[in-house]
Amino acid sequence: MASSCLTKSKNFIIFNLKSKSSFTDRISAFTNSLFHHRLLHTVNHTISPLLVRKHAGYSRVNRTDDSHRFFELAYVQRQLHSTVSVSSDVTQLPVESPSLQILDFPGGKVKFTKKLTFTSNSTEERVHCYRVLDDNGQPFTDVDSLEISKELAIKMYTNMVTLEVMDTVFYESQRQGRISFYATTTGEEAINIASAAALNDNDFVFPQYREPGVLLWRGFTLQEFANQLFGNKHEYGKGRQMPIHYGSRKLNYFTVASTVATQIPHAVGAAYSLKMEKQDSCVITYFGDGGTSTADFHAAMNFAAVLEVPVIFFCRNNGWAISTPVNEQFRSDGVVVKGKAYGVPSIRIDGNDALAIYNAVYEARKMAIKEQTPVLIEALTYRAGHHTTSDDSTRYRSVEEIERWRGDQNPVKRFRAWIESRGWWNGVAESEYRSSIRKQVAQVIQVAERVEKPPVADMFNDVYDVPPTNLNEQEAFVQKTVKKHRQDYPSDVPL
Numbered sequence: 001m002a003s004s005c006l007t008k009s010k011n012f013i014i015f016n017l018k019s020k021s022s023f024t025d026r027i028s029a030f031t032n033s034l035f036h037h038r039l040l041h042t043v044n045h046t047i048s049p050l051l052v053r054k055h056a057g058y059s060r061v062n063r064t065d066d067s068h069r070f071f072e073l074a075y076v077q078r079q080l081h082s083t084v085s086v087s088s089d090v091t092q093l094p095v096e097s098p099s100l101q102i103l104d105f106p107g108g109k110v111k112f113t114k115k116l117t118f119t120s121n122s123t124e125e126r127v128h129c130y131r132v133l134d135d136n137g138q139p140f141t142d143v144d145s146l147e148i149s150k151e152l153a154i155k156m157y158t159n160m161v162t163l164e165v166m167d168t169v170f171y172e173s174q175r176q177g178r179i180s181f182y183a184t185t186t187g188e189e190a191i192n193i194a195s196a197a198a199l200n201d202n203d204f205v206f207p208q209y210r211e212p213g214v215l216l217w218r219g220f221t222l223q224e225f226a227n228q229l230f231g232n233k234h235e236y237g238k239g240r241q242m243p244i245h246y247g248s249r250k251l252n253y254f255t256v257a258s259t260v261a262t263q264i265p266h267a268v269g270a271a272y273s274l275k276m277e278k279q280d281s282c283v284i285t286y287f288g289d290g291g292t293s294t295a296d297f298h299a300a301m302n303f304a305a306v307l308e309v310p311v312i313f314f315c316r317n318n319g320w321a322i323s324t325p326v327n328e329q330f331r332s333d334g335v336v337v338k339g340k341a342y343g344v345p346s347i348r349i350d351g352n353d354a355l356a357i358y359n360a361v362y363e364a365r366k367m368a369i370k371e372q373t374p375v376l377i378e379a380l381t382y383r384a385g386h387h388t389t390s391d392d393s394t395r396y397r398s399v400e401e402i403e404r405w406r407g408d409q410n411p412v413k414r415f416r417a418w419i420e421s422r423g424w425w426n427g428v429a430e431s432e433y434r435s436s437i438r439k440q441v442a443q444v445i446q447v448a449e450r451v452e453k454p455p456v457a458d459m460f461n462d463v464y465d466v467p468p469t470n471l472n473e474q475e476a477f478v479q480k481t482v483k484k485h486r487q488d489y490p491s492d493v494p495l
């Protein structure tokens, strides 16, 4: 009986190695027949090396199918062994063992299917967007349970207004030729301020470049912003970077690098160190929809998921990456679905609703720290300003589109409507506050403008402990050239 079954098994294997039909189904049918003959244990010990040997012969013929088939063979082999070891009475086994319906893969169990179906490239219904306030600033859901105090709400609102005013005045100063460059956060004020409000000051921030409001919330002064924009000697980067590349060691805000996405893997590394040190804090990194088209985003998401680090990936999906609209950026349902692919809990939120942002970041932070997990937030918003002062966005999108977002969807107006409906704010407070901030911003510009620039020598220090000779030579050359042509160089830059 045993030898006839062995012959049968050999024939079966040879047949299947030649056959183009589903190998797995045939293996399944074969093992079922073994159960039937009650000789599984005898065959099992003999069949394993046989399967592998036969397979080795096959692999020389067809390398592409090789790994597939090897996996199937090894799998069946393991299943046969485990079945025998589990039960001493094979008559008790069902005809179709459940273990043969499931692939016990190292990454988790997977059910087999007989259907040849590809996963869809799109979802019928897009992932829903969480919101708390409607377009008119009225509750879309239960606001009271969020327990937002009057003090917090006013602080959030006034910071949003400060950001708005700052943007307007600094933008104008660039147009007047007083600073070389600027980028506004127009349309993304709620993202900036409400996300910052939901964090703790000991959480680390790895920004892209459109999040100065997070610094503002943490106490970066208007003067500090202006010093950076004017690149004067009080600026922490010593005038080596373009305007808007803010940073503050004191406020746990890493200096803007503007490389769109390099901050994302850096954030994961920092979160990993927080995990190792068992800190009660997390990391947040901000990036635009354009940033998700880089390899850095994908590598960072995967690392974060596998290492289980407390990092919040905050994607400001503002519809545009300079002149590239999101529908030319990706074919997926935005960014939120990418979280699932990497095994990262994810949510899509209304990026123009301050309360939705606050609540989502607050909960994400709790999850990140308590469960030591990354979280992805996709905030749907709109870049209502030009990309930067080097851009004219009306060249690639309609004025009507911009106006619609500046009007109906304006996050500052929406939040104001809500605090006014609570009786916490009014028109008088509004105009007093705006005019006071406008004066303050004008004042810091005047101060920053008059402060001397960092010396030329600062271009050459802070990198090497002992500068290499070529750098010394370059510095000597610059000094000589500037001295020789003093009239061609700014007088407020000392040597």
Ligand SMILES: Cc1ncc(C[n+]2csc(CCOP(=O)(O)OP(=O)(O)O)c2C)c(N)n1
Pocket (backbone or CB within 6 Å): 210, 258, 259, 260, 261, 287, 288, 289, 290, 291, 292, 316, 318, 320, 321, 322, 383, 387
């Ligand atoms: C690595 C890299 N590639 C390209 C650029 C040029 N660049 C600067 S901003 C930008 C668009 C980024 O768009 P997005 O990430 O959506 O952010 P948004 O400006 O819309 O806030 C590009 C391509 C860059 N700075 N760095």
